[in-house]
Amino acid sequence: KAGVTQTPRYLIKTRGQQVTLSCSPISGHRSVSWYQQTPGQGLQFLFEYFSETQRNKGNFPGRFSGRQFSNSRSEMNVSTLELGDSALYLCASSLVWGTDGEQYFGPGTRLTVT
Amino acid sequence: AQSVTQLGSHVSVSEGALVLLRCNYSSSVPPYLFWYVQYPNQGLQLLLKYTSAATLVKGINGFEAEFKKSETSFHLTKPSAHMSDAAEYFCAVSATGGGNKLTFGTGTQLKVEL
Numbered sequence: 001k002a003g004v005t006q007t008p009r010y011l012i013k014t015r016g017q018q019v020t021l022s023c024s025p026i027s028g029h030r031s032v033s034w035y036q037q038t039p040g041q042g043l044q045f046l047f048e049y050f051s052e053t054q055r056n057k058g059n060f061p062g063r064f065s066g067r068q069f070s071n072s073r074s075e076m077n078v079s080t081l082e083l084g085d086s087a088l089y090l091c092a093s094s095l096v097w098g099t100d101g102e103q104y105f106g107p108g109t110r111l112t113v114t
Numbered sequence: 115a116q117s118v119t120q121l122g123s124h125v126s127v128s129e130g131a132l133v134l135l136r137c138n139y140s141s142s143v144p145p146y147l148f149w150y151v152q153y154p155n156q157g158l159q160l161l162l163k164y165t166s167a168a169t170l171v172k173g174i175n176g177f178e179a180e181f182k183k184s185e186t187s188f189h190l191t192k193p194s195a196h197m198s199d200a201a202e203y204f205c206a207v208s209a210t211g212g213g214n215k216l217t218f219g220t221g222t223q224l225k226v227e228l
Contacts (some may be wrong), residue, residue, distance in 0.1 A: 004157070031214055043204065043218040056215045090157055094214045100146045100165045101208030101216055105157035 002027065004093050004106035012112045018079040021109045025072050025093030031055075032074040033103060034066060037088040046089075049074055050097035078111075086113045116141035116207045118188075120219035128227050133177075133192040135222045137205030140186065147188045148206040148216065149179055158204065164188060175199070200226045 005024045013019050025032050033056075034046040045058040049068035066076040072093075078085055088110050092103035121136040139145055146165050150158040162173025169181045179190045188205060205219040 033214055033216075035216075042220050043206075043216075045215050045217070048213055048215055050213075056213045058215075092158075092214075092216075098213050100163065101148065101206075101214045102160065102163055103214055103216065104160065105150075107155075107157045 004091055004104055006089075006091050006106040006109050008109060009107065010110045010112075012114060013081050014114055015081055015083060017081050018077060019081060019111060020075055020077045021089055021091075021111070023074045023076075023091030023093075023106060025074070025091075026104055029093035029095050029104070030072050031094040031097045032068055032072065033092045033094070034074070034076050035090045035092065036060075037090060037108070038086070043090075046076065048097070055097055081113045083113050085111065087111060116143075116145055116209050116217055118147075118205045118207050118217065118219040120205050120222050122222055123220065124223045124225065126225040126227060127195045129197055130194050133190070133195045133199065133224065135190040135203050135205075135224065137179075137188045137190065137219060138186050139188060139205075139207050141207060141209060143209055146208045147179075147181065148208070149173065149177070149188075149190050150204045150206060150218075152202045152204065152221075154201075161190070161203075195224075195226045197226050197228075200224055 031050040033048040048056040068074045088108045090108045091106045148163045149161040172178045206216040
């Protein structure tokens, strides 16, 4: 069974631009979560989607948004990029929402903002 | 709110020696606890999880962890370190009824020396 896939793997953007990252969960998994990983802040939860609805949201500004499609694939968008948005963005999938939190992570998208 | 604290951002052991990575949790409700490993330029891989079924949890690659409520700890151990164990290890917690949101510790970089 294929794992979580994220595209693109690497991305370089300029301040002020916007970016869209994509995540395809493990087949059959219906919950998708997003995390930001930086050297300074570590791993931080962004949001979680299940059945196309946002179920949880972390403490990030409104520039960070996401959505989930009917096939469970998810995208996250960051508008008006700032230098501090440079990070590894990780997507994780779970079978359902609201169980024990077990998640499977993708390889991440490395975003560099210049 | 739940949180985890990982003691020691860097741990160095000799190959064949015991690995002990420390994690203490804080949670107002019975938590679910996890250990993940991250190799360079990769996502997170689940090592093991605690969901109250048994206090001693065995995971992949010879790792295990023991849940001790009296000490609010969930330390990760491996009897004999291998060079391939060198990676960063993260302890994480999710709250029952809180969806799949994970709160991570700051991570422990494990170095294995010959």
